[in-house]
Amino acid sequence: MAIQKPSIPKGTRDFGPAEMIKRKYIFNTIKSVFEKYGFLPLETPSMENLSTLLGKYGEEGDKLLFKVLNSGDFLKELSAQDLAEGNSTSASVKISEKGLRYDLTVPFARYVVQHQNEIVFPFKRYQVQPVWRADRPQKGRYREFYQCDVDVVGSDSLLNEVELIQIISDVFAALKISVTLKLNNRKILYGISESIGHADKMTDITVAIDKLDKIGLDNVNAELAAKGIEADAITQLQPILALQGSNAGKLERIKAMIADSATGMKGIEEVETILSFVQALEIPLQPELDLSLARGLNYYTGAIFEVKANDFPIGSISGGGRYDDLTGIFGLKGVSGVGVSFGADRIYDVLTGLNLFPEDTDITTKVLFVNFGGTEQTAALKLLSEVRKAGVAAEIYPEPVKMKKQLEYANKRSIPYVVLIGENEIVSRMATVKDMRKGEQHAVPFEKIAQFLD
Numbered sequence: 001m002a003i004q005k006p007s008i009p010k011g012t013r014d015f016g017p018a019e020m021i022k023r024k025y026i027f028n029t030i031k032s033v034f035e036k037y038g039f040l041p042l043e044t045p046s047m048e049n050l051s052t053l054l055g056k057y058g059e060e061g062d063k064l065l066f067k068v069l070n071s072g073d074f075l076k077e078l079s080a081q082d083l084a085e086g087n088s089t090s091a092s093v094k095i096s097e098k099g100l101r102y103d104l105t106v107p108f109a110r111y112v113v114q115h116q117n118e119i120v121f122p123f124k125r126y127q128v129q130p131v132w133r134a135d136r137p138q139k140g141r142y143r144e145f146y147q148c149d150v151d152v153v154g155s156d157s158l159l160n161e162v163e164l165i166q167i168i169s170d171v172f173a174a175l176k177i178s179v180t181l182k183l184n185n186r187k188i189l190y191g192i193s194e195s196i197g198h199a200d201k202m203t204d205i206t207v208a209i210d211k212l213d214k215i216g217l218d219n220v221n222a223e224l225a226a227k228g229i230e231a232d233a234i235t236q237l238q239p240i241l242a243l244q245g246s247n248a249g250k251l252e253r254i255k256a257m258i259a260d261s262a263t264g265m266k267g268i269e270e271v272e273t274i275l276s277f278v279q280a281l282e283i284p285l286q287p288e289l290d291l292s293l294a295r296g297l298n299y300y301t302g303a304i305f306e307v308k309a310n311d312f313p314i315g316s317i318s319g320g321g322r323y324d325d326l327t328g329i330f331g332l333k334g335v336s337g338v339g340v341s342f343g344a345d346r347i348y349d350v351l352t353g354l355n356l357f358p359e360d361t362d363i364t365t366k367v368l369f370v371n372f373g374g375t376e377q378t379a380a381l382k383l384l385s386e387v388r389k390a391g392v393a394a395e396i397y398p399e400p401v402k403m404k405k406q407l408e409y410a411n412k413r414s415i416p417y418v419v420l421i422g423e424n425e426i427v428s429r430m431a432t433v434k435d436m437r438k439g440e441q442h443a444v445p446f447e448k449i450a451q452f453l454d
Contacts, residue, residue, distance in 0.1 A: 011135070030171055037124075039125060044110075046130070047098045050099045055329075068100065075095065102131060108151055116332055122153065123152065128146065139314075148343075168285060169283050177354070180308050183293070185302055186206070187264060188258070188267035191258035191267060194258070195257055205227075212241065240291055302322030314349060318342045367417040369394065384396050389450075390451075420432040431443070431449050
């Protein structure tokens with residue numbers, strides 16, 4: 001019988017050394033920007049209690065949670081009614097007390113509440129870890145993927161939003177990805193919902209219009225109608241969703257539409273303040289006001305952000321916003337927060353698709369010492385140690401095989417330099433250094449080889 005070839009679940013991926021080196025480049029680039037702005041590292045468990053996760057992402061988000069079965073006989077708590085058709089949701093809560101985290105923001109809020117007496121506020125943290133979503137796998141959408149989050153809690157200041165825009169600008173400038181940053185405010189969206197007579201259905205409205213880019217206007221309107229929004233209200237939404245022009249022009253027009261909504265006007269004031277700082281600081285990445293941007297997650301309450309690559313067809317590669325009461329869900333009221341998440345996996349796809357990784361990204365070992373065996377091997381090992389002490393990544397081929405095979409190894413590994421220590425080199429104390437990229441050869445004194453390779 002044929003042995004079945006092993007595989008991995010759909011929506012997950014293996015990352016070999018070449019890919020991991022590139023991913024490390026992404027993580028290091030992003031982390032360096034976070035740390036430049038004074039953010040501190042944090043990690044939380046892969047699993048959270050389901051009670052922590054459920055109800056924080058809206059109805060659609062709850063459906064995408066990966067639930068972890070209880071240990072032992074997980075069916076013993078179920079009744080015949082629980083097992084009846086249509087009761088899968090209530091049954092799943094009884095057989096699963098834990099779930100894989102859906103994002104990094106809710107676990108962060110949980111951490112803040114648990115450790116509130118140890119934290120110095122405002123608390124600025126960054127977190128780079130995987131998250132899981134039981135979504136349908138497709139291009140650019142995975143069931144397991146990494147997020148690079150940066151958040152600050154304990155401050156209502158809009159300077160935090162401005163700083164996040166600076167971080168977004170710096171990250172994508174460092175990665176050399178041309179992007180568009182979309183900006184909106186959930187208070188404005190509430191004002192829009194209020195102005196069309198459906199403040200009570202804001203969640204339904206925002207979930208629908210957040211899909212505008214994905215499913216188109218007609219399907220958004222159909223979804224709104226299915227949620228009980230009457231035709232007249234949907235008609236009032238159309239000019240708002242189609243607003244074009246400058247940020248200032250859009251703001252003036254939306255002011256007229258939601259002038260009677262105090263919450264909506266507060267949102268406009270916040271957007272104007274953020275944009276004025278961005279212009280005054282001459283931040284290279286200027287946000288574009290997009291009133292169809294909704295960020296469907298329920299916990300956002302103020303400014304919301306979304307970033308898309310300009311030259312590569314993929315979904316958003318970064319997004320986030322202000323959440324005023326996320327910690328309140330866990331019993332800690334009055335702690336506002338704002339943050340942005342960078343999707344490392346989609347950023348990887350963009351960099352790969354546009355060939356934007358630096359040419360030397362795949363270089364981990366800088367020099368390979370050829371192994372001739374015997375006395376030459378011992379001499380090479382001594383020099384190898386000196387080179388490593390000087391901070392140069394170096395290795396020696398483990399067996400004294402034909403030099404052709406050793407040079408092929410160096411080429412396949414993209415190792416730029418090869419050092420040969422033979423009988424003549426030992427006598428003259430001059431190493432032969434081959435530049436594998438240029439095809440050049442140099443004679444370098446033993447005591448200066450580390451300096452040459454540095």
